[in-house]
Amino acid sequence: MDNIAGQKSGLMWAVHLSVLALVLLWLFPTVGLFVSSFRTADQIATTGWWKALTAAEQNLLIRAADPDDEGVQQQVDGVWTISGNLFEEDGRPPATLSVWGTSSREIDAYTAGETADLGDGEQITVEANGDYVLTAQEQMSGRGQRVFLTAVIAPEFTLENYQNMLFDPKNVDGMSRAFFNTLTVTIPATVIPILIAAFAAYALAWMEFPGRALLIAAVVALLVVPLQLALIPLLKFHNGIGIGKGYMGVWLAHTGFGLPLAIYLLRNYMVGLPRDIIENAKVDGASDFQIFTKIVLPLSFPALASFAIFQFLWTWNDLLVAKVFLIDATGRTSVMTNQIVELLGTRGGNWEILATAAFVSIAVPLLVFFVMQRYLVRGLLAGSVKGG
Amino acid sequence: MHPALQGLLTIALGVGGCVAYFYLSNQFLDRVLFPPRGPNAGRNINRANMIRPWLFLGPALIALGLYLAYPVVETLRLSLTERVPVPGGQPGEYDYNFVGFANYAQMMDEPKFWEAMRNNFMWLLVVPALSTAFGLLAAQLTDRIRWGNAAKSMIFMPMAISFVGASVIWKLVYDARPIDQEQIGILNALWVGLGGEPQTWLTVPLWNNFFLMIVLVWIQTGFAMVILSAALRGIPEETVEAAIVDGANPFQIFFKIKVPQIKTTIMVVWTTITLVVLKVFDIVFAMTNGQWQTQVLANYMFDKLFRANDWGVGSASAMVIMLLVTPILVWNVWNARREMR
Numbered sequence: 001m002d003n004i005a006g007q008k009s010g011l012m013w014a015v016h017l018s019v020l021a022l023v024l025l026w027l028f029p030t031v032g033l034f035v036s037s038f039r040t041a042d043q044i045a046t047t048g049w050w051k052a053l054t055a056a057e058q059n060l061l062i063r064a065a066d067p068d069d070e071g072v073q074q075q076v077d078g079v080w081t082i083s084g085n086l087f088e089e090d091g092r093p094p095a096t097l098s099v100w101g102t103s104s105r106e107i108d109a110y111t112a113g114e115t116a117d118l119g120d121g122e123q124i125t126v127e128a129n130g131d132y133v134l135t136a137q138e139q140m141s142g143r144g145q146r147v148f149l150t151a152v153i154a155p156e157f158t159l160e161n162y163q164n165m166l167f168d169p170k171n172v173d174g175m176s177r178a179f180f181n182t183l184t185v186t187i188p189a190t191v192i193p194i195l196i197a198a199f200a201a202y203a204l205a206w207m208e209f210p211g212r213a214l215l216i217a218a219v220v221a222l223l224v225v226p227l228q229l230a231l232i233p234l235l236k237f238h239n240g241i242g243i244g245k246g247y248m249g250v251w252l253a254h255t256g257f258g259l260p261l262a263i264y265l266l267r268n269y270m271v272g273l274p275r276d277i278i279e280n281a282k283v284d285g286a287s288d289f290q291i292f293t294k295i296v297l298p299l300s301f302p303a304l305a306s307f308a309i310f311q312f313l314w315t316w317n318d319l320l321v322a323k324v325f326l327i328d329a330t331g332r333t334s335v336m337t338n339q340i341v342e343l344l345g346t347r348g349g350n351w352e353i354l355a356t357a358a359f360v361s362i363a364v365p366l367l368v369f370f371v372m373q374r375y376l377v378r379g380l381l382a383g384s385v386k387g388g
Numbered sequence: 389m390h391p392a393l394q395g396l397l398t399i400a401l402g403v404g405g406c407v408a409y410f411y412l413s414n415q416f417l418d419r420v421l422f423p424p425r426g427p428n429a430g431r432n433i434n435r436a437n438m439i440r441p442w443l444f445l446g447p448a449l450i451a452l453g454l455y456l457a458y459p460v461v462e463t464l465r466l467s468l469t470e471r472v473p474v475p476g477g478q479p480g481e482y483d484y485n486f487v488g489f490a491n492y493a494q495m496m497d498e499p500k501f502w503e504a505m506r507n508n509f510m511w512l513l514v515v516p517a518l519s520t521a522f523g524l525l526a527a528q529l530t531d532r533i534r535w536g537n538a539a540k541s542m543i544f545m546p547m548a549i550s551f552v553g554a555s556v557i558w559k560l561v562y563d564a565r566p567i568d569q570e571q572i573g574i575l576n577a578l579w580v581g582l583g584g585e586p587q588t589w590l591t592v593p594l595w596n597n598f599f600l601m602i603v604l605v606w607i608q609t610g611f612a613m614v615i616l617s618a619a620l621r622g623i624p625e626e627t628v629e630a631a632i633v634d635g636a637n638p639f640q641i642f643f644k645i646k647v648p649q650i651k652t653t654i655m656v657v658w659t660t661i662t663l664v665v666l667k668v669f670d671i672v673f674a675m676t677n678g679q680w681q682t683q684v685l686a687n688y689m690f691d692k693l694f695r696a697n698d699w700g701v702g703s704a705s706a707m708v709i710m711l712l713v714t715p716i717l718v719w720n721v722w723n724a725r726r727e728m729r
Contacts, residue, residue, distance in 0.1 A: 011638065012532075019529045022522075023542045026606065029557045030549070032574065036560065048572045049560075184395040192402040199410055200448035209441040213728065215449075220724040222456045224717045226667050228689055228706045230455060232699055233462035237454075239480075251398060256455025259448055288440055289414040317550030319670045320690070337552040341674050344556065351560060351572070358556040362549050369548035373541065380611065381618050 037355035038157040044351045057098075058153045059107060062090045063144035064124075064134055079135050086130040086147055097151035100126050107148035118145070161356040173346075173353060175360045177332075178339040182316060182361070184247060185326065185335060189254035189315045190308055196255070197262030198304065202292045204263065205270035206278060216267070223260040230257070231324050238325065246333070250326040257321070258311045265310075268382050269303035270296055306379025309372050313365050336361035406447065413443045460710065467491055467703035491700040501705070503681055504688040507597055508712075511668060511684065514598070516661040518605045520654060523612025527620055528642060530613070540617070544610035551607070551670030558603045559675060562589040593681045600682060603671050608664065612657045619653035620646060659716050666712050685709050 035049045046058060065072045065084050073080050087095050101109035102116055102124065110116050112128035121137035124145060134145055165175050203209075204216055230253070238249045273296065281291050297304075315321075319337040326333050334342075340357050347353050369376065417439060418424070422432035468491070469484040495501050526543050530536035546554060563573030564586045571577040576586045590596045623646055631645045647654070669686035676682045678691065685705060692702035 015529050015532055019526075019533060019536070019539050022526055022529070023539045026543045026546070026609075028574070029561050029606070030545070033557045033560055044572060047570060048574065048577050050574065050577075188395050188398045188402060191399050192406070195403060195406040196447045196451065199406075199444045203441045203444035207441040207444065209438065212441075213725070215445070216728065217721050217725055218457075219452070220721050221717050222452055224663055224713055224720060225456050225460060226686075226706070226709045226713055228667065228669075228686055228709050229463045230459040231706070232466060232693065232703055233459040234455065236462075247394060248398070251402075253455065256451045259451055260456065263448060287414070287418065288444075289410070292444075313548055317552070319550070319552055319673070324694075337550055337670070340552050340556060344559070344674055351563075354556050355560070358553045362553045365548040365550070366545065369545060370541070373544070376547075377544075377614055380614055 033355045033358060036351050037161055037359045038159070039352065040156075040158055040160070041350065041352045043156070044355075052157075053155050055152050055154045057150060059148065059150050060090070060153075061104075062086045062147050062149065064132060064147060065089060066144045067140035067142065073140060079137065080139050082134040082140065082145075084132060086126065086132055086149065087151075088130070089144075093154060093156070094129065095151045095153055096128050097126070097130060097149045098128075100147055100149035102145070102147060104148060108150060161352045162360075165353065165356045165360060173339075173343060173357070175336060175339060175357050178334050178336040179360065181333055182335045182337075185250055185254070185322065186312060186315045188251045189258070190311045192251065193255045193258040193262050193311060194304060194308060197259055197266055197307070198297060198300070199292070200259075201263050201266035201270055202288075202296055204267045205273075206291075206296070207288065219260050219263050219267075223264055225260075227257060227320065231320075235324060245326060245328045247326065250322060253321050253325045254311075254315050254318075258307075258314070261310065262307045265307050265379060265382055266300060266303050269300055273299055302375060302378060303382065305372065305375040306382065309368060309376050310379060312368060316361075316365055409447065410443070413446075414440070417443065463703045463706050463710075466699055467707045469700060471699045487700070491704040495701050495704050495708075500678075500683055500688060504678075504683040504685045504705075505708075507681075507683060508666065508685050510597055511601055511604075511665045512662060514601050515604050515608065515665045516658045518601075519608040519612050519661050520616075520657050522605065522609040523614075523657065524616050524647075524654070526609065526613040527617035528646075531617055531620060540610075540613065543613055546607045547610045549607070551603075551668075552674050554603050554607055555671055555674035558599075558606075559590075562599060564588040590676055590682075591680045596676065596680055596682050600671055600675055603675075604665065604668060608661050612661065615657050616650065616653060619650040623649050659719065663713065663716060666709055685712075 032049050035052050036044055039049065039052055043052065064086065065082055067073050067082060072082055075081070086097075087093070097112055099108040099111050101107040102118060103109075110126070112126065115123055115125040117123055122135070122140070124132060124134045124147070126132045126147060126149070130149075130151075132147070134140070164171055165173070166179075167176070168174055169176075204212060204219070234253060234256075238244060238252075243249050243252075277295060278291055281295060286294070317337065319335075319341065322335045322338060326335065327338055336357075340354070340361060343354055343357055417436050422436040422439075423429075424433045424436070426432075466484065468486060468488060470487045470490070471482045471484055473479075474481040474483050526540070530539045530543075533539070549557070560572075561574050562576075563571075564576050565571050565573075567580075567586055571580050571586055575589060580586055589599050627645055627649065628641060631641050636645070667686055668684055669690065672678060672682055672684050672687045673690065678684070678687045685708060689702050689705040689709070692698045692705060696702075
């Protein structure tokens with residue numbers, strides 16, 4: 001189908017480049033958050049994530065060793081001396097510094113190897129590799145000497161953010177509990193509607209009864225009824241029958257809201273199954289129940305998978321239903337989406353926390369997406385385009 | 389009980405209960421109620437076959453009725469009432485007094501409501517149009533190259549990301565730092581690089597709406613692309629070949645031959661995205677919560693329900709969303725019925 005570009009290879013190049021641009025544009029924001037989740041708070045705050053992969057020149061503030069610590073000060077030839085390596089003090093890998101200074105107003109006052117006079121007979125010398133020697137006539141006290149330096153820092157990534165957000169039980173912002181809450185919501189809410197919908201879809205596809213066309217129309221209509229309408233009446237209903245806010249409520253709600261799509265997708269698929277097979281089975285004396293369980297259900301596997309993926313993604317990613325039907329004042333049943341929104345409020349600037357939290361919640365749907373993409377696409381086509 | 393255990397139990401009970409219901413009710417029908425034996429065998433078979441569809445449909449109809457159909461009616465009723473605590477009653481006991489259209493009148497008096505209406509209208513104009521246009525472009529371009537499927541996957545990927553996750557992703561893009569610091573949001577980095585002053589994009593009235601819309605366009609483009617790409621591939625090749633023979637250039641082929649043939653699919657994509665837009669909640673809730681004039685209807689409703697605790701006005705605004713959805717609902721039903729004939 002080389003119809004747009006035809007034989008013109010120049011146009012073909014334009015197509016390749018445009019697609020590349022489009023793909024990069026679409027990936028860029030996600031990659032940004034992904035990269036940020038592997039950087040320390042310092043790194044995120046000082047440089048854009050797009051500079052994370054290149055060795056970048058950074059301005060750092062590092063303190064020399066604390067003179068009050070035991071064994072730091074030594075008297076050499078009557079002079080009090082502190083020596084060490086600045087990058088080691090800061091827990092960094094070796095690096096090379098170009099310029100440095102001792103006040104925030106003049107961070108580039110000296111070049112590597114020069115000696116700065118700090119007054120009161122104190123002097124400091126900093127070498128390019130970060131080695132420093134601090135000397136004084138009298139014993140030094142107070143906090144470690146501040147050194148501002150400009151150095152080329154190699155790219156560095158850390159798993160610490162994930163460690164903190166997932167495996168630190170003391171972290172109140174942690175995602176582990178929310179992760180299991182989300183899982184607890186998702187799995188029953190995905191499994192239960194499938195079976196209910198499959199029976200209904202079979203009836204709508206292969207059984208003759210008065211009112212069938214009307215019911216199908218009703219399912220199509222309910223497909224687009226906004227969730228918002230259901231919130232208050234159902235909350236009232238749940239309070240009325242005594243289940244209040246909790247897992248049972250959210251499972252029921254997700255089941256109800258997922259059914260129209262489930263029935264619609266499955267009916268569309270079942271109608272397309274070969275009529276011969278089903279009629280032969282009927283002639284052979286199989287009951288509808290047998291036809292359904294032995295023939296139609298196994299053949300409908302692709303459609304069942306499509307719906308399962310939709311429902312899984314939708315319940316995993318949902319915020320509104322969980323907020324209304326699940327999360328009570330104690331917050332113990334908070335799901336990941338809700339946790340992230342709360343972090344956005346309380347930790348708005350802490351990107352290492354936000355990025356990691358977001359990626360913990362995005363990881364599972366992305367995995368499902370890439371593994372089951374085929375079924376997802378098939379389901380979308382069946383839902384939107386007849387005969388697709 | 390631990391919720392995870394409760395979840396497993398629910399699956400077991402739910403699935404087991406469904407299977408048991410369907411199996412036992414069918415057995416009951418065939419063995420006890422209308423057994424296909426004896427003098428009335430023929431009549432019994434007919435009767436059983438009349439009842440059986442309703443056994444199959446039963447649970448689904450109950451769930452649909454209770455969780456979707458009844459709430460529409462109930463919301464309509466609540467939107468005409470005012471919720472007041474029962475005098476001298478328990479906390480949590482309420483009377484619902486009929487107040488006619490007072491809730492609607494109160495809502496119409498609120499500037500926030502009109503702001504939400506205006507913004508929703510802008511969302512309706514921009515998001516479906518841009519998503520469909522980008523989707524069509526991506527579909528047409530990727531169908532023609534060897535690595536097209538990989539490219540499609542990448543553009544389709546945001547579909548799997550939650551609105552909340554997408555909000556965090558884009559908040560980093562829009563992040564702003566004071567002018568003397570290095571910008572860590574890509575948008576401000578570019579903007580400053582071009583000589584501008586760093587902006588807190590989400591607080592600039594009117595424009596911030598568009599920054600929120602971009603998030604949804606980013607998510608929905610993949611959906612549009614997948615469907616339109618299938619439609620493009622379904623176009624009969626002869627029509628395109630004939631156009632080439634007639635000397636049409638690539639753009640003429642695309643706009644005059646291909647696009648008209650997938651017009652209905654474009655409509656389907658457009659309306660589906662329109663439905664998403666009308667219900668958009670998470671993005672606004674997570675990114676601005678309706679501040680700086682970015683309110684939308686669904687978030688306005690959530691505000692009324694759970695912050696102001698005003699069920700009357702909340703229901704009224706839900707009915708407004710329903711009203712906006714209704715034309716699409718009618719169109720969908722009409723199409724579905726036509727296709728079934």
